[in-house]
Amino acid sequence: MILSGRVVNLSRTRIHYGTDALQGFRKLIVSQEYRKSRVFILVDANTGKHCLPLLVEACPELDAASVFEIEGGEASKSLIAAGKIWGELLAAQADRHSILINLGGGVVSDLGGFVAAGLKRGIKYVNIPTSLMGMVDAAIGGKTGINMGKLKNQVGFFYSPIAVFLDPRFLKTLPSAHIRSGFAEVIKSALLGDPVLWRKLLRLGAENILRMDTSEKPWQDMIMKTLTFKNRIVCQDFREQKLRKILNFGHTIGHALESLSLGRDENILLHGDAVALGMIAESWLSHMKAGLSKAEAMEIISFLKAGYKPQADALKGFFKSSPASLDSIYDLLMHDKKNREGQITYTLIQAAGKPRINLDAGRKETAVSLEKIFE
Ligand SMILES: NC(=O)c1ccc[n+]([C@@H]2O[C@H](COP(=O)([O-])OP(=O)(O)OC[C@H]3O[C@@H](n4cnc5c(N)ncnc54)[C@H](O)[C@@H]3O)[C@@H](O)[C@H]2O)c1
CATH class of the missing domain: 3.40.50.1970 (Rossmann fold)
Structure with missing residues (x-):
């Protein structure tokens, strides 16, 4: 349709x-x-x-x-x-x-x-x-x-x-890898502002959705809902003073992961892949820092892993072959535009549909959350 x-x-x-x-x-x-x-x-x-x-x-x-x-x-x-x-x-x-x-x-x-x-x-x-x-x-x-x-x-x-x-x-x-990449933003927006859509995504399963043709109704609905959500937030806070910061969920760690692959011959992660893996880590951080229940954090992580396992494996392989990269992730995180006073500032979620902005976490908590990508 x-x-x-x-x-x-x-x-x-x-x-x-x-x-x-x-x-x-x-x-x-x-x-x-x-x-x-x-x-x-x-x-x-x-x-x-x-x-x-x-x-x-x-x-x-x-x-x-x-x-x-x-x-x-x-x-x-x-x-x-x-x-x-x-x-x-x-x-x-x-x-x-x-x-x-x-x-x-x-x-x-x-x-x-x-x-x-x-x-x-x-x-x-x-x-x-x-x-x-x-x-x-x-x-x-x-x-x-x-x-x-x-x-x-x-x-x-x-x-x-x-x-x-x-x-x-x-x-x-559009090649399927780029459908997968864009899908990360659909998942993010469902988690931030549309618990009904999130439940629907869970019911369908990431792998099944990614197999569907984008002209089918579920895709058309997801696209319309996601762009409408983004536009609604932007209209209320164009210059990202407050509300628009919610859209950064998954992006703090995601951008750092993506930066690692910039400038390399072989691009390990597309933007959306990095955001999806960032959401795995930041869902666990949400459990540690924002009151997200362990059960819900694990549900989100399992869903994301089903859609992005090869990308998580590729990143794991990359870290294995270049262990110093884990340290450079933290350096990259320190460049994030949202940071304050030496702490990394995150947008996390308390539950699906309940985002929380300006939550700080240190190096140790960040490292624990990164481990979740590889488990
Ligand atoms: N400004 C913002 O608010 C915002 C939000 C999200 C992402 N971004 C940025 O967007 C970039 C990622 O966007 P992207 O995933 O679209 O990457 P992209 O622009 O590189 O496009 C992905 C690939 O698909 C190809 N392509 C695009 N449309 C096609 C089509 N219809 N048919 C065949 N090939 C097609 C492109 O040539 C490219 O190779 C990142 O730089 C990210 O930082 C910006």
């Missing part, structure tokens, strides 16, 4: 979801306000091949647009890549009325949003997410950013797109 014609309109950014979302995009491009704007499209090698034809078919006016292509993958979220695109945009006479269309996953929307925020002190941009991670998380909420060396998202802006258009048909060509 395909949902159609849904417009989530809770924030300054309109979010269109459904197989007719690209018609909404075309309306925007030909509208009185934007028809004279110069349009630029940012893609990576895969979305240029698999997604751009569908976009141009839906909006033939884009035939004249300039397309910039970056290499796929996390390494493109860099100042070098941003500088290159700024140079190309300026060479192509981009001005303050130009629009940048980010057609891709979280890498394209994070980098493209960053580029748009910086050029001429801010040009307009649109996100058209093509990965599950993009649809349920990265394209929504106006956080843009690049990595510095091994450290994730260290430089960036809060800068919202004028609109987001999500067409689930793009998911047909």
Whole structure:
């Protein structure tokens, strides 16, 4: 089943979801306000091949647009890549009325949003997410950013797109590893704000869900619920002063794990894999620090292990071959933007649907929680 014609309109950014979302995009491009704007499209090698034809078919006016292509993958979220695109945009006479269309996953929307925020002190941009991670998380909420060396998202802006258009048909060509990666954010949002959805996920089982086609109803429901939840939180706390911090569940440890694999030839973990393993550790921390019952912590951990066991095994193997990495995890955790006074600050959960922010834990408790990933 395909949902159609849904417009989530809770924030300054309109979010269109459904197989007719690209018609909404075309309306925007030909509208009185934007028809004279110069349009630029940012893609990576895969979305240029698999997604751009569908976009141009839906909006033939884009035939004249300039397309910039970056290499796929996390390494493109860099100042070098941003500088290159700024140079190309300026060479192509981009001005303050130009629009940048980010057609891709979280890498394209994070980098493209960053580029748009910086050029001429801010040009307009649109996100058209093509990965599950993009649809349920990265394209929504106006956080843009690049990595510095091994450290994730260290430089960036809060800068919202004028609109987001999500067409689930793009998911047909997304490799299954990236469905698994995006699924981590679905699990996170169910655990934070939707106990009914969480119970449903438990009933279905992670492995069964990951085997299902994304055009099936359970997936369509999960995507809609997750993006709506994210948008609701962002609308209430755009600049992450308080409520939005809940979205960091699993990400403190997740980002540190992900950073370990940055810059290596072989990427051990995708972003969502790292978040899933981060949620295993942070569920145990939630038991130790936030009152999550042992039974519920174990239920969450078992669910996650069923979906992400090969990734946990790969990480275990990596630590075995490079024992010093465990120490570097703690160093990486100390760079987390949320930290205060030498303690690592976490978002944890007291129960499904009851997140708690600003909970501190030290090195020892963190080390114990990391062990849970490998047990
Ligand atoms: N700004 C935010 O709020 C936010 C939230 C979550 C994640 N992120 C960031 O998002 C990034 C991860 O996003 P991602 O998982 O989408 O990674 P990604 O952008 O690298 O996309 C994953 C892979 O899938 C390919 N791809 C994308 N759409 C495709 C399609 N329809 N068909 C075939 N191939 C396709 C891409 O080329 C890439 O190889 C990380 O950098 C993370 O930090 C940002």
